[in-house]
Amino acid sequence: MSAALTVEGLHVHLGESHVLQGISFEVPSGGVTALLGRNGVGKTTTLRALMGLVPRSRGAITLEGSDVTRLPTHAVVRRGVGYVPEDRDVFAGLTVEENLRLAERDSEPNYALVHDLFPELRQRAGQRAGTLSGGQQQMVAIARALLNRNRVLLVDEPTKGLAPLLVTDVAAALQRAAELTTILLVEQNLPVVQRLASDVVVLDAGRVVHAGPASELLDDPEHIRRLLGVHGGGH
């Protein structure tokens, strides 16, 4: 299977910290690749570096064969990289409708998909995003990315802080999105990873320590405990 996204020898320094120490991995076309690891190993920094939101010291990033390493953030996005940030980052002073309108890149944004996945957003179109619950804000953040055709969608901890029922909804939305685009997903919730991911990349202390099919890792509780420091659940 060809790679949608290739990362080679990527280094990122934030202040005095050498956060990413030459990571290399591939995200195969189609499906969901989960980027896993303990807290603070560099997962969010990896996504931010792919977006050009943090300076990259060295390394190369290739999107479907095109080098995007030196492109500014907006140009990376225009090449077809969608982004759902860790803290949602909805524009609190803007309405739901304005948040979505701002995200429109395609000439025909896919509102049908967004309203099908999150019908609540249509009802709350005129409400300021800052007054929404955490779950509703997450819907806005995902909807902004799904409005456009993406080659790769980077999603950072979409279920963080959500109630169990909302976690199921968000996972279902991402499953549907994965039918349309390749997803690189940072997620701490292992049942969600088990449900969605076809491949995994595991980081530890700024380095890739495992990469391969999701089943190799997720079907082996000892492997999960050793690499992620948690006890793996069953399917």
Next chain:
Amino acid sequence: MSTLVLLTITGLGLGAMYFLVASGLSLIYGLMGVLNFAHGALITVGAYASWWFGEQLGGGFGVRLLVGGALGILTGAVVAALIELVLVRPLYRRPVEQVLVTVGLALALGALVQGIWGADTKPILIPDWMFDTTSVFGANVPNDRFLEIGIAAAVLVGLTAFLRYTRFGLVIRAGVENRAMVTALGIDVRRAFTIVFALGGALAALAGVLSGVYFNGIDPARGTSLLIFAFIVVVIGGFGSIGGSAIAAVAVALIQQYANYYASSGTGDLAVVLLLAAVLLVRPGGLAPKVAH
């Protein structure tokens, strides 16, 4: 009663100029995080460009003011856009250097204007009807005050509509909240930076033109004195808030006028500083913090 009315309308005229300067300053800081100390120089550039073009054009006072004023505003916008493109853009993420460059530019432009046209006040020729007065509740108010207030009100309505109903306004409002996320949606926020800088320059130049009418003349130091109060207005109103700037501009100007008349001349500036201190203590983010609306 008539004195109070006169002071109020005169204060609103002064507040109109504070608002015009502060709104651009506020949007520039709110969106870009740039503290533009050269903004006062743009007031001076606008005032002198308007006067110079008026002199070259000749003709009636009204035509000079109108056409000269329009060209002065255009000059302010162009100079501001050039400042952003040439001097400020290479220094994003380097705030100390930005401050040094804009302070240096303010001093250089002021010195340039003074070097070319001298330090003396240049009289501004205005139509007779602006010198005339209109009676409002027994107070004889000079007509130019209504012009200043009317223009500032129109700018407030126009800016609010621009921010609320245009795609660019949407980008600016979002950028004031979270610039990085705007770029992460595929929007080149640098274009918005240049446009906001040019808009701020045009508004500062407009304030320069109107200050010539309000004070019956222009001088190289006018921009700096207006800028000081505009900074106070921005802090009180909240960085990035046009509505906050409008309210704060009116409050600052009225307090200044009332204190100068009812206490003693000169206490107006002290009263404004006390107001600033009170707002910072009670509401450190200003009246409407960090949201452009």
